[in-house]
Amino acid sequence: MLNLVNLTLRRGREALIENANAVIRPGERVGVVGANGTGKSSLFALIRGELQPDAGECSMPPGLIMAHVAQEMAATSRPAVEFVMDGDAELRQIEAELEHAEAAGDGERMAALHGRIDAIEGYSARARAGALMHGLGFSPEQEDTPVSSFSGGWRMRLNLARALMCRSDVLLLDEPTNHLDLDAVLWLQDWLRGYPGTLLLIAHDRDFLDAVTGRILHLEHRGLHSYTGNYSDFERQRAERLAQQQAAFEKQQAEIARIQRFIDRFRAQANKARQAQSRVKALERMEVVGPAHIDSPFQFSFRAPEHLPRPLLVMDKAAAGYQGTPVVENIELSLAPGDRMGILGPNGAGKSTLVRLLAGEQPLLAGERQGAHQLRIGYFAQHQLEQLDAEASPVLHLQRLDPKARELDLRKFLGGFGIQGDMALQPVAPFSGGEKARLVLAMLVYQRPNLLLLDEPTNHLDLDMRHALTMALQEYQGALVVIAHDRHLLRSTTDRLLLVADGRADVFDGDLDDYARWLAQRRSAGSDTGASTGAATGSGKRRQERQQKARARRELQPLRREVERLEKSVDDLSARLRAMEDQLAEPALYEPERSDDLQALLAEQARLQAAMEQAESDWMAAQERLEGAEDSA
Numbered sequence: 001m002l003n004l005v006n007l008t009l010r011r012g013r014e015a016l017i018e019n020a021n022a023v024i025r026p027g028e029r030v031g032v033v034g035a036n037g038t039g040k041s042s043l044f045a046l047i048r049g050e051l052q053p054d055a056g057e058c059s060m061p062p063g064l065i066m067a068h069v070a071q072e073m074a075a076t077s078r079p080a081v082e083f084v085m086d087g088d089a090e091l092r093q094i095e096a097e098l099e100h101a102e103a104a105g106d107g108e109r110m111a112a113l114h115g116r117i118d119a120i121e122g123y124s125a126r127a128r129a130g131a132l133m134h135g136l137g138f139s140p141e142q143e144d145t146p147v148s149s150f151s152g153g154w155r156m157r158l159n160l161a162r163a164l165m166c167r168s169d170v171l172l173l174d175e176p177t178n179h180l181d182l183d184a185v186l187w188l189q190d191w192l193r194g195y196p197g198t199l200l201l202i203a204h205d206r207d208f209l210d211a212v213t214g215r216i217l218h219l220e221h222r223g224l225h226s227y228t229g230n231y232s233d234f235e236r237q238r239a240e241r242l243a244q245q246q247a248a249f250e251k252q253q254a255e256i257a258r259i260q261r262f263i264d265r266f267r268a269q270a271n272k273a274r275q276a277q278s279r280v281k282a283l284e285r286m287e288v289v290g291p292a293h294i295d296s297p298f299q300f301s302f303r304a305p306e307h308l309p310r311p312l313l314v315m316d317k318a319a320a321g322y323q324g325t326p327v328v329e330n331i332e333l334s335l336a337p338g339d340r341m342g343i344l345g346p347n348g349a350g351k352s353t354l355v356r357l358l359a360g361e362q363p364l365l366a367g368e369r370q371g372a373h374q375l376r377i378g379y380f381a382q383h384q385l386e387q388l389d390a391e392a393s394p395v396l397h398l399q400r401l402d403p404k405a406r407e408l409d410l411r412k413f414l415g416g417f418g419i420q421g422d423m424a425l426q427p428v429a430p431f432s433g434g435e436k437a438r439l440v441l442a443m444l445v446y447q448r449p450n451l452l453l454l455d456e457p458t459n460h461l462d463l464d465m466r467h468a469l470t471m472a473l474q475e476y477q478g479a480l481v482v483i484a485h486d487r488h489l490l491r492s493t494t495d496r497l498l499l500v501a502d503g504r505a506d507v508f509d510g511d512l513d514d515y516a517r518w519l520a521q522r523r524s525a526g527s528d529t530g531a532s533t534g535a536a537t538g539s540g541k542r543r544q545e546r547q548q549k550a551r552a553r554r555e556l557q558p559l560r561r562e563v564e565r566l567e568k569s570v571d572d573l574s575a576r577l578r579a580m581e582d583q584l585a586e587p588a589l590y591e592p593e594r595s596d597d598l599q600a601l602l603a604e605q606a607r608l609q610a611a612m613e614q615a616e617s618d619w620m621a622a623q624e625r626l627e628g629a630e631d632s633a
Contacts, residue, residue: 311335341496358481
């Protein structure tokens with residue numbers, strides 16, 4: 001299908017890819033990964049024929065139909081559904097020929113063309129386009145809306161729908177989830193699973209890659225490495241390869257040192273000079289194994305907030321909306337240090353509205369919002385990337401936050417976010433979306449917030465930066481509220497989920513897999529709406545039952561939180577006991593001079609064991625109370 005042979009691709013004088021070889025077979029689903037700037041998008045441009053190789057070749061069988069997502073779109077007044085249907089180029093070609101045949105009165109040609117339309121299922125094309133739009137978050141009413149009336153992010157969704165509309169042999173997707181919410185990501189994931197052609201996918205969403213791909217091409221150090229399996233398989237295989245490489249490197253370094261010692265010792269001795277010279281030649285011929293390393297320019301952590309009042313923020317019967325009409329109402333929410341909340345909900349349900357309300361950027365329509373006196377909010381949203389001063393440097397942005405800070409300290413701080421060298425002193429105007437996002441995150445981190453509100457923080461971030469952000473958030477001491485389509489980030493950093501739907505914001509009793517099933521059921525119920533009065537009555541009864549169950553679940557939340565707290569306590573004590581056992585296993589501890597240390601450790605071990613027994617007893621009792629309450633509900 002696709003052959004890369006000794007491929008070299010340059011950008012200016014710099015080689016992005018050198019002597020790369022790969023074969024991609026029909027029907028394969030390949031994830032293309034690598035740090036920003038390694039040449040992923042350039043490789044796609046090469047495959048599309050927009051770039052030519054500097055050496056080697058890239059070849060494909062003739063006649064393949066290739067689809068990709070255009071990065072730009074003219075502001076056309078064409079209806080959105082017609083724009084999406086334009087993705088089926090063959091259908092549009094047949095329709096144009098049919099129009100000419102009708103004008104010419106050529107009945108035989110008209111019949112043949114109608115037959116071709118029927119053969120490619122062209123008569124259902126509008127329904128297919130509508131289904132694609134609906135899956136990507138558009139409402140039925142928006143199908144006939146002019147393309148020019150949509151914002152940039154929604155136009156990108158239209159471009160994606162248009163690419164999916166094409167009945168292609170090869171589909172190239174470069175970061176298709178960047179402008180999608182979680183609902184659309186889940187839908188696209190299912191759609192791609194059923195795609196019959198060859199898929200090449202650039203993505204920085206590890207869960208998405210795991211679900212869709214069966215092979216990974218990794219661009220690193222100008223090389224192209226192939227791994228069988230999905231992204232998780234790639235990570236494991238790569239770790240094993242790096243470990244083997246490091247072991248080989250260390251072994252070779254020891255051998256080089258041994259040979260060098262022989263040379264240094266005997267080079268000047270006449271009877272050993274020939275042997276020493278042969279070893280010099282052996283060193284020259286040796287193919288050097290490089291040390292294994294993983295380059296990541298990102299390493300940062302959230303500095304401890306100066307104050308951690310409890311609670312940080314309370315919402316009481318709050319409502320938010322626009323022009324007097326509430327989008328979300330009766331919001332009851334209390335946030336304290338250590339809280340970790342992910343917000344879920346269908347597109348347009350009011351997730352971002354709720355976060356803006358928490359941030360104080362959205363006026364209340366009803367109820368109260370009470371923030372602690374020492375509340376310090378860090379709010380990340382996509383519009384803040386556009387609010388950066390285009391002419392100011394990253395250092396200047398931080399100096400405006402802290403005029404007394406030394407430039408050297410600020411540059412060192414920015415380096416943890418991959419903003420290094422001259423880049424820290426240059427205007428941000430030409431920065432990429434990912435670079436601007438990293439700067440906004442750096443500014444948030446610098447201000448030491450005690451409440452962090454993140455609305456799609458991973459857009460434009462590569463896998464390395466997402467990993468660094470995840471690690472930093474896990475150690476963050478304040479409260480966190482996050483909206484994200486990156487499920488790995490949600491799973492790794494939140495322990496509570498809030499569902500915004502149907503004008504309410506309620507605790508979601510389940511995990512992200514349960515949410516995916518909830519969405520599927522909701523879509524299915526939506527497609528059956530209005531079947532009959534009896535069905536509507538049944539739906540009303542089911543709604544009442546769901547509401548009753550939801551109330552019961554809310555009443556059980558305090559018990560569940562108590563069980564979770566006690567379970568965490570048991571886990572913590574268990575970890576401390578294991579660490580204590582490791583200390584007690586040290587032979588040096590039993591030397592006579594360490595007697596006091598040994599006795600202290602044994603006493604601490606006994607105390608921990610007693611605490612462990614009590615915690616386990618409390619946990620089991622709480623679990624029994626919860627199970628009894630669930631049975632009653």
